[in-house]
Amino acid sequence: MNLDFSPEDQAFRAEVRAWMRDNVPQQVGPSIGIPSHKETQFAWERKLGAKGWLAYTWPKEYGGPGWTATQQYIFDTERALAGAPPCGPFGLSMLGPVLMRYGNEAQKQRYLPPIARGEEFWCQGYSEPGAGSDLASLKTRAVREEDHYIVNGQKIWTTQAHWADFIFCLVRTNPDGPKQQGISFLLIDMATPGIEIRPITTIDGHHHLNEVFLTDVRVPVENLVGEEGEGWTIAKYLLTHERTSIAGVADSYYQLGRLHEAVADDPVLSQDPVVTRRLATLEVDLMALEYTNLRTLDRVAKGQPPGSESSGLKIKGTELQQAISEAQMELGGLGALPWLTAAEDVHTVFAGATQRYNFLRASSIYGGTNEIQKNVLAKLLQL
Amino acid sequence: MNLDFSPEDQAFRAEVRAWMRDNVPQQVGPSIGIPSHKETQFAWERKLGAKGWLAYTWPKEYGGPGWTATQQYIFDTERALAGAPPCGPFGLSMLGPVLMRYGNEAQKQRYLPPIARGEEFWCQGYSEPGAGSDLASLKTRAVREEDHYIVNGQKIWTTQAHWADFIFCLVRTNPDGPKQQGISFLLIDMATPGIEIRPITTIDGHHHLNEVFLTDVRVPVENLVGEEGEGWTIAKYLLTHERTSIAGVADSYYQLGRLHEAVADDPVLSQDPVVTRRLATLEVDLMALEYTNLRTLDRVAKGQPPGSESSGLKIKGTELQQAISEAQMELGGLGALPWLTAAEDVHTVFAGATQRYNFLRASSIYGGTNEIQKNVLAKLLQL
C-alpha cells in the first residue's frame, strides 16, 4: 500500500498546477461555486480546448489528452483547487463516452472534435414532468417518417439548454411493451424548428434550468445513436460510467479552504472553539470521502471495476457539499444575507454563501435523488 | 394562555416535594436510572402505597389518591427530580386501567387494592419470540377445558417476571380467522405449576428481562378479562392510554441536572465551550419536549383526547434519554469505563453512565420500536 502519487504523477500535478495558476482568469474562478456567465464559461472551456485539456477524460484519438485515470483525477483536483468551475459535463462526460461506445463512425467524426475544442455545447434531454426518479416512464414520442423522426414532447430540468447547440434526448420510439423498452437515443440540433425553451429560475436566483418543448421536430434518422430501442441501455451505461470525480472532493476542499481562510481572518470566529470544532468535523469527513474516492481511483487505474466503496461517493459527497455551504452561510451571519449582490461582493466567501447553499440543494436530487441511490444500494446488499 | 400551575397545584407540588425530600431513601435514588434491587424497590413502593400515593393515577374508589391529571403529572415530576425510580408500570399503568374498564367487579375487588398498596407485583406477557413488532401474530394457545384454560406457549422480554406474583397475558383462544381476532386477555398466578422463568441478561449487565415458558398451565376461567376474543381491543386500549408521562421529561431533567453538576465540578469540562454548547442543546431540546408534553397534559386535564402534538412524545423522549446518557458516558471519558463497579461508585454520574447508556438502548425498542411509532404516525398523516 502506498498513498502517494508516483513521481511521474507528481510531476504531472506540478505542471497542471502551474498552468492553472497562470491561466485561470479571475472572473472565471466562481468562488460561489455555481456556473458563471455563458461568455466567461465558454472562453474558459475554449482555452482548455486549445491546450488540449478540455476533454480531459478522452483518449487521444478523439481529441483528448489520453491521460491515465490518475492523471484525470489529478487534473480535476488541480482545476478545482485553482477555483475554476467544472466544465459542462454533457458533451464531455455524457455524450462523449456514449458516442465512443455506441456511435457510428460518422457520428464520432461529426460530434466529438468540436466538443473537445469547446466549440459546440450540449445539453441533456432526459427528465420529463412525469418522469423524474422514474425515468423509464418518459413520454416524448419519436415517430419515424421516411428518413426523419418526428419528435413531440417535453423535457424538463434541462441544464443550460439556453446555451446549447445540441441536445441528446431519450425518446420513445415504441409505445408498446415494458416501459424500459421502446426508448431510443437521439441527437437533436437545437436550431431545428419546433424547439422552444422556457427558462426555470432556481432557488439560488439564477437561470440554469429550462423546460424544452418539442413540437413536430424533424430529426434525421442518422442522428439515432445505436439501435432503435437501445436507449435505456445507453442511459444506464452513462449512469454507471463516471465514478472517480462524482464525490466532488476537490471542489469541497476548495470551498472548505476558503471558509478556513475567512474564519482565520475573523477575530471572533477564529477564537471560537465551537467554530474550530465544526470546521474540523467537516475536514475529517472530507478526508474519509477523499480516501474512499482514492480507493476507487486505484481500482479504475488498474483496470478493475469500482468496488463497493464507491457506492456511497455520491451520497456522502453531496451531503458534504451541502454541509460546507451551510457552514459558510451560518458562519457568515448577517454578512451572508444580502441577496444577488453585485459581482464584486461575491468574491468573499460569506457573500456568496447563501447562493451556494441554495444552489446545492439540487445536488442531492439530480442524477437520481439520494433516496433512489440508497434503494439501488439496498439491492446490491441483497435486501 | 397561562404556563404556570395554579396556586392550588403549586401548593400541591410543595407538599409532594417536601415529602419526597424526607422520604426518598438514599439507596433508592438510583442515580444510574435503572431499577435497583428487588428489596429496595419493593420497600419504596410499599412506602408510597402506605402513603396512598403508589397508584397515583387511580381514582379513590380503587385505592388511588384521586388526583387530577395535573396533580399526577406534578407528582411524577417531583418523584423524578428527587431521584426516585418510577414505580413498576405493569400493575399501575397497564393492568389497573384495563381492569377498571374491562374487568368485572370480582376482578377489580381482588386485584386492584393489593397493587395500590404495593403488595402484589405484576408483569406483562405480550411479546413472543415470533411476535415482536407484529404483536398480533402471537402463538401462545389457551384451550378451554371446562372451568379452566390450559395455556401453552412462550413469552419473551418479560420485564421483572422473576419479581412478579402475577402475569397478564395475551393468549390465542381461537386459532382461526384474522390474526387480530381470537386473542384473549388472561390473568395468571405465577405460582401456577407449569410456569418456568429463564432470565435474560441485558447489555447493561443486569437481569431485568425473562423468557416465560407456559406448559399446560391451568388458569381458572374467571381470570379471563372481558370477553373471549376481546384481547386485541384491550391491548390497543392500553397502548394509547398513557400519554402524559411517556416522554420521561422529568427523569431526563434529573439526569441532565446531574450531568450539569458533574461538569460544573470539573475544572476542564466546565471551561470548554464545546461542552457548554452540548449541554445547552440537550436542555433546549428537553424544553421543547416538556412544553409539548404540557400541551398534552392541558388537553387531558380538560377532558379532551391528546392532540397531534402528543404523537412525537415517545420518539423524541427516548431519543433524548439516549442522547443524555451518551453525553454522560462520553464526557465521563475514561472514568466512565469501569464496568459493573461497586455500589459506592455508581452514585457519581460518570461511573453509572455506561450502564445507563446501555440500558437505554432498549427505550427506542420496547412498547413498539420508534420505527413502528413512525409507521403509525404516517397513517395518521394519511400517507
Next chain:
Amino acid sequence: MDFSYSQEQKMLRESADKFANKGYGFERYKSTLELPGHCDSTLWSQMAELGWLGLPLPEEAGGLGGSALDVSQICEPLGSGMVLEPYIASAVLPGRLLSLCEADTDLLGELAGGEAQFAVAWAEPDSREDPACCTTRAQADGDGYVLSGHKQCVLNAPNATTLIVSARTSGGDHDADGISLFAIDPQSAGLALRPYPVMGGGYAADIRIDQLRVGADAMIGSAGNGFAPLDAALDHATAAACAQALGAMNALLERTREYLRMRKQFDKPIGSFQVLQHRLVDMFIEVEQSRSMVMMSSVRVESAEPAVRRRAVSAAKAYLGQASKFVAQQAVQLHGGIGVTEELDVGHYFRQLSAFGSLYGSREYHLRRFAATPSE
C-alpha cells in the same frame, strides 16, 4: 396552566389568516418582490387599519396594548402566507422599543397609523449579534450629539422614515451600560445607506454614520440606559420571528404532505414509500415541538425577570433555528426538481427560513446566551 387562546386571539388569527392566505398569496408575494423596497404601501395601510401596527403599543399611546401572544397570532399567518411587509422590523421591534423607552407619543402614533416606517439599527459588523457590543459612538457636542459608526443589515432601513440607532455615549465597546438610542431622519447628512435585498425577500441596508449631528431631542429614553429596552424589544421581535417561521414551517409541512399524496412515481404515490413517510413524520414532529416553543416564548417574553425572558426566547430561537432548517431542507428534497425552482412557493419559503436562521441571533448565539443565563 392553560394552553388555549382567548377569543380575541382567535379573532386576530382568523383575520390574519384571511389577510395572508386569501388576500395575499404567492402571486401577490411575487409582485411585491418587484416593488422598490419589497414594500406595498396599500398593504401597510391595510395593516394599520386592521389595528395590527398599533397592537404592540400601549393603550396610553393610542395602541391596543396587545401581548406578545396576541402579536404571535398575527405573525404565524403572515409567515404561512409569506407576507413580505416588514411587520416585525417596522412595527413590533420599534413599537416595543419606543414603548419601553416611554418615547413621546407622536412617534408611536405615526407608527400605529402607518404613516411612518421604522428601522432599528443595532447590529454592527463586529458585534456578533450581541446588542451590548456597540462601537458606534455618540459624542456629546454642545446641546446635541455627534454620531459615528457602522451598522449592518438594518432591516427595512431603505423604507424607513425614522431610524432608531444605538450609539454609545459612555463605556467600553462591550459594555451593556452606556448605550443610548437616537431617532434619526434617514435623509440626514452624515448617513450613507447601502441598500440591498435580503435572501427570502425584504430590504435591508448597511449604514455608515460619519459625524452625524443630532439635537438632544433625538435621544429616546435616558442617556446610557438603552441596552435594557433594546434587549427586551429584540426578544419581542425574536419571539415574533419564531411565530412567523412556524407559519412557514407549517405551510411547508402541508404542501409536502399534499405533494406526497398526489405525486406518483413508479406507478404509486411517493407517499407510499416508507422512507418518505418517516421523513414527513419527522417534519411533523419538528413542527409540533416548534409550536410548543413559540407558545412558551410568546408568553415568557413578557416576564419582568430578564433572565426568564432571555432563556425562553433563546431556547425558542435556538430550537427553531435548527428545526426550521430541517423542515425546509426536507420539503425541498421531497419535492425533488420542482422544489429547487422559483416556480413553486416551496423554494421561497425555503429561502425565508434560511434567512430566519441568521436574523435576530443565530442558533449559536442563542445557545451561548441560553447557557450563560442562570435558570433560577
Next chain:
Amino acid sequence: MDFSYSQEQKMLRESADKFANKGYGFERYKSTLELPGHCDSTLWSQMAELGWLGLPLPEEAGGLGGSALDVSQICEPLGSGMVLEPYIASAVLPGRLLSLCEADTDLLGELAGGEAQFAVAWAEPDSREDPACCTTRAQADGDGYVLSGHKQCVLNAPNATTLIVSARTSGGDHDADGISLFAIDPQSAGLALRPYPVMGGGYAADIRIDQLRVGADAMIGSAGNGFAPLDAALDHATAAACAQALGAMNALLERTREYLRMRKQFDKPIGSFQVLQHRLVDMFIEVEQSRSMVMMSSVRVESAEPAVRRRAVSAAKAYLGQASKFVAQQAVQLHGGIGVTEELDVGHYFRQLSAFGSLYGSREYHLRRFAATPSE
C-alpha cells in the same frame, strides 16, 4: 498510489481471520470473560508462536519489523472475532514504545516471546487524554528516583508483569518536555492497583503511586525525552484500535444484514421495509468510509513527520469514534429485543465499540488535536 495489500499482509490477515473467527468465536469470548483478568494464557502463547507479539518490534530486537499496516491486518480480524486478549495494550503499544526508546532487548524479547505482559500507564484523572499532561513526578534520589502520582484506566495493568509509567523528571504539569518513562514491577512497594473490568471486556486498573523507589536502570530511554516516543506509540496503538473497531463494525454490518434477510414480521422479511434498508445502507457506507480511514492512518502513522502522523491518526479516530457509535447503535436497534441482550454477540460488539469511543482519545480530543495540528 496503490491500495492493495502485499502477499505477506494477506497471509497475516488470513491467519488472524482463522484464529479469530474459527478458533475463537463467541463461546470462547464468553468463557474468557470468566477468567481472571479476562486473559487466556494459552491464547497469549499462541499469539507469540504465530509471531504476532513480535510483529511490531524491530528485527534487531528479535521482532519481525512489521509496519502499522501489517499490524492492522491482525487487529481487524481480532475485532471481528471479538478476541479479548490485550494485543494492543500489551504488545502494540509497549512494543512500539520500547522500540522507539531503543530500550534494552531483554524486555523486547520477553514481549515477543509472550513471557511478559505489559501495561503502559500514562493517563491521569486530570490529564484529559493528553499524554503531555503528566502530574506524576519522579524525583531524583541518590542513584534512583522516587515516584508519586495517580494513573487512570491503565489497560491490562492487572495482568502485567511490567508496567511502563510516565513520570515527570522536570518541567510543568502540561509540558511535553520533562517526561520520563520507567519500567516498573507491579509488585513494588508504593504501588497500589485498583483493578476493574472495562465495559466490553478486558481489565484495567487505576494506580496510586506513593513514594515508589526505583533504580536508575528503571528508566527507559533518556531523561525528560519520553513524550515524543509515548505520543508516537500511542498513535500506533490508536491506529491499531481503529483497525480493531473496523473489524467489529463490519461484523455488526454482516450480522444485521443477515438478520434483516432472515427475520420476519408482518409476514415478510424486515429487510423488505425501505426504512430499514436505508439504515443498513447508511451503516454500509460508514463502514466503507471507516475502512478508508483505517488504511490511511495505518500508512500515515509511520510518517517521520509528527504533524502528518498526528493529523492522520486523529482524523481516523475522530471519524471512527462517530461512525462506530452509529453502526453499533443501529445494529442494536435493527435487531430489536434480542439486540439489547447478552445472548447475542451483537450486544457485546456494541459494548466494545462504546468503550472504543473513550479509549485512546475521544472524538472530541482528536478533533481538537486535528484542528491544532497544522496541515503542511
